[in-house]
Amino acid sequence: MPTERLDHLFAALAHPARRAILARLAAGEASVMELAEPFDMTLPAVSKHLKVLERAGLIVRGREAQWRPCRLEADPLKEVADWVEGYRRFWERSEERYGRLDDYLREAQEADRAPGREGADEPQAPP
């Protein structure tokens, strides 16, 4: 398991600004200026976040001195997906359990409204 890569990946994803930058880059490459504007961040703040993303392998930056566009590099996210996939059976099992609880509660509620399975709409015969 590429442990250190996963450390960098998860740490890079742990900041909302960095996830927002990735979401922006999913729509196409952008310069540091273009990234700074919508997020109302200073250029040094954006640069710092970009360095973390670059170190995690999540973005690549162009070589042109003036216009160094940032581009999304989503391949490492497959490792995150693979890691989390190992736990799917646990949350699915729990979703199933909640689903069964919902069914049970709905049935219980219906049974409450209609005490008899048959002739529930008919008036009950007095004892």
Next chain:
Amino acid sequence: MPTERLDHLFAALAHPARRAILARLAAGEASVMELAEPFDMTLPAVSKHLKVLERAGLIVRGREAQWRPCRLEADPLKEVADWVEGYRRFWERSEERYGRLDDYLREAQEADRAPGREGADEPQAPP
């Protein structure tokens, strides 16, 4: 999007010891002592990691004063899976591209070995 929850989740997953603890708990609940032993960690170190995992909602701890077993709570990992799923098309597109490059290189290599499409095994007629 539950931004702060994702911050805590990704930060919690950014340490190999915490991911190892989750993997251990996937096999069944365990006490702090049981968690400390195989990872060769001190009890305070384990406790610190458990607090981070608990804050992220990834584990729950029993109430018994003496034996407070830790249990995996994998439901929040579905949020991580959902988040990363949004980028699947990017890494799949890139896998496809690499697949096509592989095909191209293999074909180019085969063409190199067998210059003619037919009769490649037969000796070439002298000019």
